[in-house]
Amino acid sequence: LTEKQWDKEDVCMHPWLGDGDEDIARQTLLSKFSCVSAWCTFITSCFCIFSCQGLTSEKAAEILARDGPNALTPPPTTPEWVKFCKQMFGGFSMLLWTGAILCFLAYSIQAAMEEEPANDNLYLGVVLSAVVIITGCFSYYQEAKSSKIMDSFKNLVPQQALVVRGGEKKSINAEEVVVGDLVEVKGGDRIPADLRIISAHGCKVDNSSLTGESEPQTRTPDFSNENPLETRNIAFFSTNCVEGTARGIVISTGDRTVMGRIATLASGLEVGRTPISIEIEHFIHIITGVAVFLGVSFFILSLILGYTWLEAVIFLIGIIVANVPEGLLATVTVCLTLTAKRMAKKNCLVKNLEAVETLGSTSTICSDKTGTLTQNRMTVAHMWFDNQIHEADTTENQSGTSFDRSSATWASLARIAGLCNRAVFLAEQSNLPILKRDVAGDASESALLKCIELCCGSVQEMREKTPKIAEIPFNSTNKYQLSIHKNSSEGESKHLLVMKGAPERILDRCSTIMMQGKEQPLDDEMKDSFQNAYLELGGLGERVLGFCHYHLPDEQFPEDFAFDTDEVNFPTENLCFIGLMSMIDPPRAAVPDAVGKCRSAGIKVIMVTGDHPITAKAIAKGVGIISEGNETVEDIAARLNIPINEVNPRDAKACVVHGGDLKDLSPEQLDDILKYHTEIVFARTSPQQKLIIVEGCQRQGAIVAVTGDGVNDSPALKKADIGVAMGIAGSDVSKQAADMILLDDNFASIVTGVEEGRLIFDNLKKSIAYTLTSNIPEITPFLLFIIANIPLPLGTVTILCIDLGTDMVPAISLAYEAAESDIMKRQPRNPKTDKLVNERLISIAYGQIGMIQALAGFFTYFVILAENGFLPATLVGIRVSWDNKYINDLEDSYGQQWTYEQRKIVEFTCHTAFFVSIVIVQWADLIICKTRRNSVFQQGMKNKILIFGLFEETALAAFLSYCPGMDVALRMYPLKPNWWFCAFPYSLLIFIYDEIRKLILRRSPGGESRIHAFIILFILCVCVCVCVCVCFFLFPFVSRLGGTGDLLLKTCQPVSPVSSHLLLHSRLCMNIVLLLGIKF
Incomplete structure (x- = not known):
């Protein structure tokens, strides 16, 4: 057209x-x-x-x-009502809905069969329904909030x-x-x-x-x-x-x-489930299975023992509610969201929460050099031309060290550096000093642009006088950049070919070299001079580039010649070498410390760079990747003055591998390098070889994190367990492929991410341990209720008050807990064996701390009943008469008669006291959950949210106990002040016991399973000894001792003297131990 x-x-x-x-x-x-x-x-x-x-x-x-904006309309997402329904009917909610339906069903049957049915089942069904709705709304809110936060992160890059x-x-x-x-x-x-x-x-x-x-x-x-x-x-x-x-x-x-x-x-891939969510879902299935198994088992057992089916249903509901940690999922969501926000503040942008957990288990980091380990602020430092090394003058007024700027060789070198360069100054900066101007272009070309602008004047004018007509951009395969320009200089051809790139690649394409403005053959002597200069500049840790040009003959390349850069129709060999320019990119100040942290944390840091091995080795030593005193094979050969092939590679802890050698290595040889060298540098590598390195590390069983910024890095970023892209220098392609983006391109931010990943895993384990511990004192009351036939020690509603009330804020507060001192001193976690919820956590939460908490609750329960005339030994088998509303003359241990209403008030008071006892022992549980092995005195109490959680659960317990109307709303009655102190010794016991356990662990690392077995055996031996003492020495005395305790009702007056109060408590303690010892 x-x-x-x-x-x-x-x-x-x-x-x-x-x-x-x-x-x-x-x-x-x-x-x-x-x-x-x-x-x-x-x-x-x-x-x-x-x-x-x-x-x-x-x-x-x-x-x-x-x-309108240049953006696609967001693809259809899951409707909000569907998300809401998932929160209402997913996970633990179905168990609670089942319990509520059973309650309503039981009440309906009771209403049909009895003239005046009890409202307990109706009341419990309403409460369970309200709990599901409230927790569902809260979880939906947290999920929506988390999604908004993750969406906001996308706008950061x-x-x-x-x-x-x-x-x-x-x-x-x-x-x-x-x-x-x-x-x-x-x-x-x-x-x-x-x-x-x-x-x-x-x-x-x-x-x-x-x-x-x-x-x-x-x-x-x-x-x-x-x-x-x-x-x-x-x-x-x-x-x-x-x-x-x-x-x-x-x-x-x-x-x-x-x-x-x-x-x-264009809508993108669906976000997969994170390992943490998978583990938590697995944990939910386990808890659900246990709850259903126990519920059904005790439902059948209760029917066998002669309970009515309605009573058996109540047992079933109680067991299910006691096993379900209703607030756990909301707690986990809050913890993960807090971590994502905290990482964003530290310049680590996670694209999905999977990255946080995976980064925490990283065992190998393959890092780029430029911009990650270094500042990516290139400055031209030295030049080599006319067979001499010159120091560059980068002062704004050119008052620094000078060199011969009249040299024709320098003029050619500066022209190539200015023309074979795509970097340009951004607009509206002419009033700024050259060194402070922003540049569109990579770091190396930006440094060359500023250097030539300072030394030779306007590069833009140079480019306008010598316009570009063809170009072969730099790529990782050729490792050079070439451009062809129209040339208007007198005495020269009409077309000038200029090239820059890796010095050895440029030299291989040259047959002549310019000396003092004249071309001469590139003989072996000049090649040796080049090699010496190259090694000297590279040994300073500087990035070195080579420059060459070629005047295209006019007879072969007339003015209208069509240059084809795809099917190259111009010479790229027999060029004229001009010189070298080296740039310094200072290491980031925080990198050496970050590398040291990685080494202490058992993480191997591997440098992968396209620079010359000499430059790479110098930078690696500067940032600590190669430790002081550790030698490579070349160092050992030089020290012993022997050939390199006579050195055993395994004697060298450090290793520098050239990309040219890497492509000839078999997988087994690469595995040997990765296995037997602790400090490794890969130099002159291509992005494709980075993928080979990642695969080699993964063959060793490593969890690999890889940094990348170029389009060709995307295969390695995708292959790695976690890909890390650069937010500043990274290409759009690499950012798409990565799991995490460093907003500041700083290696230290990766280490921060590793620490945060370990911290969130630790804190989630602590939060789950804290939440699960209270399950034992919630389940055992129902077990004794069924097996020992005693009045119910703890009600279903009070269990919900614990799980959704007093435990919620303290569990969330553990997400704010600071890292322990050893978090970056222990080996990386093995995701296959070190699970979020493992046998060790269950052993501590259920088998140890939970049991002590259950003892505290039962002790308080028996104290209150004993003070009201019912000693522990007389409670066995009393449940049927206790719950019979037609029996209004039930006698206690001292012959006093109790009505049904009076008995229920005592029972509900026991529920409240049991609830308060759990809150008090959870104080100690919250404090001990702050640390894995460290003493609380080492960690300190700096977590203000946790301190608030302690006050919150105490205040809430007091509010539920003493607020007027709670006796009607939640069946919770006021307690005497002294009943609050019954659980204090157990809380202190938990704290002391755990401090001793952690002390033993710190002094004998690795023997934790044996220590647990020893501690459990010790506790069992003590219990047996106490039971024997009670049976042989105290039980006859207790049986003969008379007197009654204070009664709750004003119509029942106490008859025992006040002086017998302490003795009664001591008797009671022995009775409890005896009862528990016999039953278990």
Whole structure:
């Protein structure tokens, strides 16, 4: 098509904002502009822009207001009502709903069979229903809040686009790109909108997400196919530019792009379940199974023992409610959300919570050097030309160390550094000092740009006088960048080829070298001089680049010659070597300490870099990856003055592997390197080789974290257990492939992430241990209720008050607990063996601390009943008469008669006291759960949320006990002040016992299972001894001792003297031990 075929009617027939088939037709017509000049003329007439100037800011704002942001409409998500229903009917909720339905069913049957049925079942059913609804609402709120927080994290790393507006390059958010914008993309960028390519240099895009093509597709300004999906001059939104550079004009944005219309392809993958969620779900299944098994078992047992089926149903409900930690799931959600927010504040952006847990178990970190271990603030430090090393002058006024700037060799070197360079200063910075200006470009090219700008003046003018006409961008395979320019210098050819890259690669392409402005053969002597200079600069830890050029002969390359960078039709060998320039990138200040932390934590840090082995080794020693005193094979050979092949590789703790050698290694040889060397550096590696290294580490059973910033790093990032992309220097492709993004590109942030990952795992275990411990004192009352036939010590409603009231805030407060001193001094966790909930945790929570808590509750229960005339030995088998509402003359241990109403008031008071006792012993449980092995005195009480949790559960217990109306609402009655102190000795016992246990663990690490067995055996021996003493010495005395305790009711007056109070407590304690010893 020519521009004459286009008029206003044609434009109207194919509107820019058409829908459906019109959009396809419009893109087809637009793609047919094979003539760039015709295209530019058309764009000018439609948008009043020029292909070199771009839109004005005013015009762009107008189009943005008309079209809206350049973003896809979010894909359909799970409806909120479905999420709400999942919280209401998922997990533990179904058990509680089952209990509530059974309560309503039992009440309905009672109402049909009895004239005045008891309201207990109806009341309990209402309470259970309310609990499910309240916890469901809370969990839904927490999930919604967590989702909003994770969504907000995505905005912390928005996609950027480089556009030309008003003749100046600007980096803007991709959402601000509008139709008609002039956009530049390079390898690693994500295409920000549908583009019509108007110029390209070696540009290839990955269209696999759109067309399924696995191979990168070339992009040029030429129209090549009627199908817009197949033509070479259209680049599509959300595809990736994998190499080269291109400039294009935006033809569609947002939902009007091709990808926007294929919404299902653009919606992304579903978020998988995290390991933590899988483990918690597994734990839920275990708890549910145990609850159902115990409930059904005791339901059947109660029927066998002669209970009515209604009573058996109540047992079933009680067992289920006692086993279910109703508040645990909400606690876990809060803990994970807090950790994600905390990591974001520390510059670690997790894209999913799986990254947090995986990072905590990392055992190997494969890290890039530039920008991660170093500051990515390159500064030209030295130059080598005319066979001499010169120190660069990077002062603003050029008052530093000087060198011979009149040298013709320096002039050629500076010209190559300025022309073979894509870095440009951003707009509106002319008033700033050169060294403080922001640059669009990578760190190395930015350093070269600033150096040449300081030494030689405006690089932009240099480029305008010598315009670029062809380019081969740098890639990890060639390791060089080449460009061809029109040359207007007198006495030189019309075309100048310039190249820069890895020094050894550049030297291999050269046959001559410039000395004092004249070319001479590149002989062995000059190669030795080059090698010495290269090693000297690399040994300083500096990144070294080589530079060369070639004057293309006019007779072979006339002024209108069409250079082809795909099928190269110009020489790339026999060039003229000019010199070297080296740049220093200082290590980040926090990196050595972070590497030291990794070493203490059992994490191997491997440097993977494209730099020369000498440079890589120097940096590795500077940041501590190679420790002082540790030698490589080369160091040992040099020290012993023997050939390298005579050194046993296993004698060297450190190792520097060249990428050229790596490709020749078998998997077994690579495994040996990874296995027998603790400090490893891979130098001159390609991104493809990084994938081989990751696979080798994983063969060793390591959990591998990998950093990457380039498009070719994405395979390694995906293969690693956790991929870490750079937020500043990272390409859009690497950010998409990664699990976590470092907002500051700092290696120390990875170590912070590892620490946070370990901390959240520790704190979740602590929170679960705290929550589970109270299950034993909640279950055992029902077991004794059924087996020993005693009055119910703890009611279902009071259990819910514990799980959803007093335990909730303290459990959440453990998420705020600071890391223990050994968190980065222990070996990485093995996810296959070290589970979130394991035998050790169950042993402590259920077998030890939970049992002591149950004793505390029963002790308080028996104290209150004894003070009211019912000694422990007389309670066995009394339940049937106790719960019979028609018996109003039940006698206690002293012959006094009790009515049904009086007995129930005493029973409900015992429920309240048992509840308070659990709260008091949970004080000690919360404090001991602060640490794994450290003493509480070492950890301190700095967790303000935890201190608040202690006060909160105490205040709530007091409120429920003493608030008027609670006797009606929750069947909770006021307690005497002295009854609060019955559980204090047990709380103190828990604290002392656990401190001794942790002391033994610290002094004998590794013997924890034997210690637990010893402690349990010791406790059993003490119990047996006490029971024997009671049976032979105290029981006859207790049986003969008379007197009654104080009664709760005013109609029942106490008859025992006050002086017998302490003796009664001591008798009571022995009775309890005897009772428990006999029953268990």
